[in-house]
Amino acid sequence: MREDQTGQDAPPDDESARLDALSRAAAAGEAAAYRALLDRLARPLHGYAARLLGETAEAEDVTQESFARLWRAYDLSPPRGPVRAWLYRTAHNLCIDRLRRRGRTMPLPADDALGRHGLDESPSGEERLQSAARAQAVRGAIHALPERQKAAILLVHYQGLSGREAARTLDIGEDALESLLARGRRALKAALLDRRGDL
């Protein structure tokens, strides 16, 4: 489920331009603009960190630290380029540091693993379980991907970043990003769709 604020079919570039305008106003000292940035970016950023880390408490820390660094950057040298990519890159690097420190991805607690499906009131308990099993399978398949492929899929599919922003976040070219996405999605297709009958 994509978490950007533009809706599934809106081009990500438009939203990026709006966020950059808010960022410029925030850098000029407008607290309201900064709060608007928070409204639009805090939840997606937390979602990205939670998915990448597989853990929610650390995702909170990463989200907080990312915005704190944005504040400090406004004082020293405001971000060049798209602010959304800057924030995701900061959060991504913080997540990677934490993952390397712990050496592996920790499993999500049961409720978080279910995500919102765990809270949905579906018509039947069986349907809930099936939905949760599918979510768990997707999560497992994505976490089995190599780190860069996983990040590319999370940024583009779930966070709704444009290819250019995702490439900037990962500090690679757009062609390299496309290659990561294609390989990642092929692997996911093999892992998920080929065993659809089991889910």
Added chain:
Amino acid sequence: MTEGDRTMTGNGGDRVGMGAARFAALAEAYGASIARWPAAERGPARDFRAAAPAEAARLLAEAATLDRMLDEWAAPDMPANLAPRLAGHARPGTAARLRRLLQWPGPIWQPAGAFAAALMLGLGLGVGAPDMAPLGGLVSAETPTATPPESNGIAMDETGEGVDIALFLYGPAAPDAGVSQEGMQ
């Protein structure tokens, strides 16, 4: 992917149409929503879909199946108290406040001229006014502890007792005190 498959816009604006292979590669990488493909390739992709609707629909349907599957994994909800915590830090930074303070809506010569005028006034007063400092034992006549000319460097305090300013400031070994006083008289 062949060169002809990739959308190209030459210097003259000639656009090579998108082929099925490039369309398939984009669907495979970015998913079924053309609106989310790279901006430069959306137009040619829509042209291809119009030209070959059946093939485009098949390729997009394949990608959409995986998209739907991926959408099953929802992100954990953000804790309710995180947003207020983040907003609590939402205040302009020091540098930003300084920039706003220094913002001047009119021409830059106005604040610059005011600064220069204040500087000139300060310099003028500093050079033209009598020396207020008790250099050489002299104290300005306007000061409450002014030394009367006839007191020879002895000021009178409120109790009427004399205070030798030079002695007070420089101690008994201040050799120039008397010289300066003489020079002024």
